[in-house]
Amino acid sequence: NAGVTQTPKFQVLKTGQSMTLQCAQDMNHNSMYWYRQDPGMGLRLIYYSASEGTTDKGEVPNGYNVSRLNKREFSLRLESAAPSQTSVYFCASGREVENTGELFFGEGSRLTVL
């Protein structure tokens, strides 16, 4: 039982390049999330998916796209990377408990855009 797995753990991009962050969970959770973490800014929600086939924007969606490929996988794509997207990205999945949820995070992906 691996929990939430993200790849890659580290990536360096040049401005304008594209890339996809992959996330998979093996806990049979319906909801999945992508957050970015910047110093002093906490964890900011980029996109989330309440269930397979649905996605919604969070607080900071500009410059990103997502795909909920199936119940297990939720990917985050940067089409044209910018230095402002340098950050640590966390994927999470949510266990539904009593009409709320508990989040389980992946290990994070550190992205640097030059």
Add this chain to the structure above:
Amino acid sequence: GENVEQHPSTLSVQEGDSAVIKCTYSDSASNYFPWYKQELGKRPQLIIDIRSNVGEKKDQRIAVTLNKTAKHFSLHITETQPEDSAVYFCAASNPGNQFYFGTGTSLTVIP
């Protein structure tokens, strides 16, 4: 959308003393309030949570209180130990399971 504010941003305490971190939220629909601990270079991990139908919850040295009327909730750590040093995040979640986080508190416990 939800706005979660967290204070203080940094906190230093002597080992054995108590630490208190406070958060406020804006969305009255929020009904679940977890606290996460993040050690350097690691993922955030849940340490305690509270639901909107409960005013207080305790787990050993950690307690959380919730005031729904004032829309604020707090984390209390008693008898702090050096291994409590980390960044702590509060969060608020609504019935749609959208989680919004505070900006974090860096806690240092001085031996």
